Amino acid sequence: MLTSLRQFVEQAVIGDSVPRLARLGKSLPPALIRRIQEDGFRKTFGYAAKRQKFLARKLQAAGIQPERVRRPADLGGVFTTPEDLLSRPPEDFLCREPQAVFETTGTGGEPKRVYFDYRELERAARYEAAALYENGVRPEDRVVCAFDGGYWISSWVTFSACRAIGAFSSAVGKPAPRETYSRLGLYRYNVIVADPTWLVSLSEIAEKEGAAPVKLILAAGDRMTDAYRNYIQEVWKAPVILGYGSTEMGGGCGMECREQQGYHLDEFNFLFEILDPDAEGYGELVVTTLGRRVMPLIRYRVRDVARVITEPCSCGVTLRRLSAVKGRRDEMVVMGAGNLHPAILENVLHNVEGISPNWQVAVRQEGLHDVLEFRMELTDGIEASRVEQAVRQNIESRYPEMWANHTCGMYRLAFRFHRPGALAQGRKMRRLVDERQG
Ligand SMILES: [Zn+2]
Structure with missing residues (x-):
């Protein structure tokens, strides 16, 4: 059996090493990344076209023969939307027996449900670990993650990412900021991972009562404004790095570097498209998962409007970047x-x-x-x-x-x-x- 290009690179070059995986994002020439993505798209699409009822029906309705599809554009108007995930039973999307489920709530109503197996979650965690490593997290660091628990995915993936690095970590759900503040010294946490608004509350306490030494803050979730970011950085005297992702993407699919100029995209596990871009390149983000086999998403419409930054980043990472999200497609x-x-x-x-x-x-x-x-x-x-x-x-x-x-x-x-x-x-x-x- 032919192994994919990505699998070959992973097995031959990286193994389980997070530092080596981080280096991969710095050393692979963009042309090779494009080839890995094209190869990954064909494999994932071919797999899903045979096993995913939803996709098979869509292809049939559009009169598209799967064996002719080489790249996303060949699929014309075939997409997967958030409404599809909400309105159809999971069996329509499942290609293999799942081992885990996570939910994400939109603006009211039923949550979207996304299924995985352990291998897929571990994989998502290793790539998040590589991004954290690139931002300076090391085995000797101590991470407190205050992403919400329950059926949310981000806390689980971040915990596993810390495990992959070998760093001490606590994934404690989303406690009151005061509870975390009182333990900063006790457990010597020096990396904080949380939602922007929660971080503002924590920082307000620290501004009055003193900030413990922290080397890095990672934020993801609701919208982070420049005013919030500047304030948090000022209080802790530490950089605030933003991550981008969702439950549908299995956690993160992009993270900033220290330049703070856009999210470096995980182009090994996702193929990104910008739909109907305007003159500046802004359009709706569309994502195809390249590594998942339980519930692969083909051309999933994220509804966020952003642009892909193709200019190289001065940090040296060769993965392309996504701009800050400008808004939601349905609000534009x-x-x-x-x-x-x-x-x-x-x-x-x-x-x-x-x-x-x-x-x-x-x-x-x-x-x-x-x-x-x-x-x-x-x-x-x-x-x-x-x-x-x-x-x-x-x-x-x-x-x-x-x-x-x-x-x-x-x-x-x-x-x-x-x-x-x-x-x-x-x-x-x-x-x-x-x-x-x-
Ligand atoms: Zn960079």
Whole structure:
């Protein structure tokens, strides 16, 4: 039987060594990585086309003959979506008997369920270990991981990654930050792994009561803003490195290096595509798992909008990078101002005085023209005209292209002001709405 190119490299060059695996990400020329990915795609696709009911049905409906598929583009409009995982039974995706299951909850309703075997989880852990090693984690370090437990995958994988490195580790679920703070000295933890907002709470305690010596902080999960990151780094005097991934990807699929300029992608285990990229290369991330055999995902639509950075990174790692996620595909609105995401509007309204946190921006249509309408509640007795002026200035200085589109008439700006409380919408405000017809 032919072993795949990746298996050959792994078995012949690396074995179980995490440092050697980390070196692989620095030494393999990009052309060889592309070949490993192409080879991996053909093997995974061929395997799944024979065994995965979901994929087989999709191929049949699209009139695609599996033996003709060499690369993702040959699959045309065949994708796997989060909705597919939610609406179909696991048997439709399972190609082999599973040994573990993890869940991920979206915005309400049933969780998505993703199945693995032990070998796949160990493998995910070894690659996470290599990324941690590259960021300086060594056997003599002591890691506390506060990723949530339960049916979440990240805590399990990080614990196994520490085991692969040989570092002391505690994966303790997500305790109150105070509980972890009180044990930092006792167990001499010097690496902290957690969600951004949890890290902010921990750092607030440390800012008042003193920060223990920590060499590295790894964060993943909800959105990390620059303000959060700077604050945490300042308190601990340690770098905050971000990881990117999800349960569907079996934990992480990318991690920053010390340059903090994008996630180096795990191109050995995943093939990445950017769907319908805009002029700057931003589009929806689509991922095919290359190593998994229990529940392989072929062209899974992640719904995150990002771009792949192809320029080499000064850290020397040859794996390509993924930019910071700009937003969710389902929250993006394409209009005269460009591709708008809620995060862009958050930046536009950041530091604008005289408005409450309840605001919304709507895209409307008047005749043949798009209108970008800011709906805000006035507070502190500040005049509407001043708020309006600040918003215009922020667009001009923070998003020059969006402003250029405005000055050449591609859309109009409108402002509506309300009493405090008038725009409140309950728990979660929809920041950006598209109210155009059709
Ligand atoms: Zn780098």
